[in-house]
Amino acid sequence: MQSFVTLFDLRIFKCLVIYENKICFMFVVQNRQLMKRRNFLKSGAALATLAALPTALQASKNNDSKQSLSFAMLTDVHIFPGEVPEKGFAAALQSIAQHPAKPSFIVNGGDAILDSLDNTEEAIAAQWQKWHQIVAQNTNLPFLHCLGNHDVYGWTNKNEAVKNRADYGKKRFLNELKLQQTYAHTQKGNWHFIVLDSIHPHPKGFEARLDENQFQWLSETLAKIPQNEYVILVSHVPLLSAVYRNVFEGKESELFTDLTDRILAHRDVWRIKELISKHKNIKICLSGHLHLQEEIKYLHTSYINCGAVSGNWWKGALQEFAPAYFVFNLADDGTFNYEVVNY
Numbered sequence: 001m002q003s004f005v006t007l008f009d010l011r012i013f014k015c016l017v018i019y020e021n022k023i024c025f026m027f028v029v030q031n032r033q034l035m036k037r038r039n040f041l042k043s044g045a046a047l048a049t050l051a052a053l054p055t056a057l058q059a060s061k062n063n064d065s066k067q068s069l070s071f072a073m074l075t076d077v078h079i080f081p082g083e084v085p086e087k088g089f090a091a092a093l094q095s096i097a098q099h100p101a102k103p104s105f106i107v108n109g110g111d112a113i114l115d116s117l118d119n120t121e122e123a124i125a126a127q128w129q130k131w132h133q134i135v136a137q138n139t140n141l142p143f144l145h146c147l148g149n150h151d152v153y154g155w156t157n158k159n160e161a162v163k164n165r166a167d168y169g170k171k172r173f174l175n176e177l178k179l180q181q182t183y184a185h186t187q188k189g190n191w192h193f194i195v196l197d198s199i200h201p202h203p204k205g206f207e208a209r210l211d212e213n214q215f216q217w218l219s220e221t222l223a224k225i226p227q228n229e230y231v232i233l234v235s236h237v238p239l240l241s242a243v244y245r246n247v248f249e250g251k252e253s254e255l256f257t258d259l260t261d262r263i264l265a266h267r268d269v270w271r272i273k274e275l276i277s278k279h280k281n282i283k284i285c286l287s288g289h290l291h292l293q294e295e296i297k298y299l300h301t302s303y304i305n306c307g308a309v310s311g312n313w314w315k316g317a318l319q320e321f322a323p324a325y326f327v328f329n330l331a332d333d334g335t336f337n338y339e340v341v342n343y
């Protein structure tokens with residue numbers, strides 16, 4: 001490290017000789033940034049992270065000393081026993097483990113398993129078993145888990161006995177992933193991750209919204225976060241989407257309009273927008289569910305809908321979108337970038 005600083009000092013010296021005062025001042029500013037960078041590099045972990053970053057990624061930042069955190073967003077895995085999904089999920093996790101940004105954790109955006117809304121216990125148990133097995137064999141990273149509609153047990157199952165099960169509804173998801181509740185707040189460095197639960201009962205299955213308790217909790221949680229710390233909201237169903245009507249390809253009947261408006265984007269988007277507009281530190285709203293990729297910049301927030309790890313439910317690409325996971329790089333100053341990885 002000492003030799004690096006010496007080299008830099010020499011560059012300053014040359015500038016003083018060759019350039020005019022204005023130019024010299026620019027280099028003095030750079031020197032201060034380097035000193036900040038040196039402090040950052042005192043952390044061995046930070047050093048490892050920076051050393052591992054690919055050149056392109058480093059170049060995309062004005063100052064790589066801002067880099068503080070990388071994570072992988074992996075959504076709509078829809079795992080079930082079978083060669084294609086098992087190999088595919090394992091390949092995605094192995095790809096994350098080898099990614100040069102070295103993600104330090106994984107966000108599961110929901111729909112981890114193929115389906116438990118309407119399936120037999122035997123099939124549901126086999127799907128969760130595959131999830132646990134493939135995760136254990138292919139990653140050591142911790143997860144933040146978001147509930148997807150297909151992770152809910154039995155809501156559209158006609159068998160009355162299912163309703164009496166102790167793990168009916170969202171309980172099975174909580175049990176399998178050892179969670180206390182379906183929404184949560186976690187701080188990672190200068191960033192706060194607020195995982196939301198979009199899935200609520202409806203006579204025809206479910207609808208996407210926040211219930212009153214959760215909305216109140218979200219409002220109170222956001223109010224406690226200082227403005228110089230940044231927020232990512234994670235929901236399975238997009239809070240705001242422009243492309244959600246494109247999911248059911250070419251279908252424009254009233255039936256599908258009703259369905260898309262109920263299940264493909266949040267019905268309470270206005271109320272959520274009003275809340276987000278009061279918190280300028282909410283930088284990203286992440287979601288999955290659509291299996292399509294989309295980014296909307298609206299007010300101060302980027303709404304990024306991530307494509308599915310399973311693509312078209314393990315049958316290749318859905319429309320233009322091949323199976324993918326996303327890697328996000330977050331800086332301490334609230335800026336970020338991301339990469340779509342077609343693993």
Ligand SMILES: [Zn+2]
Binds near residue numbers: 149150288289
């Ligand atoms: Zn879904």
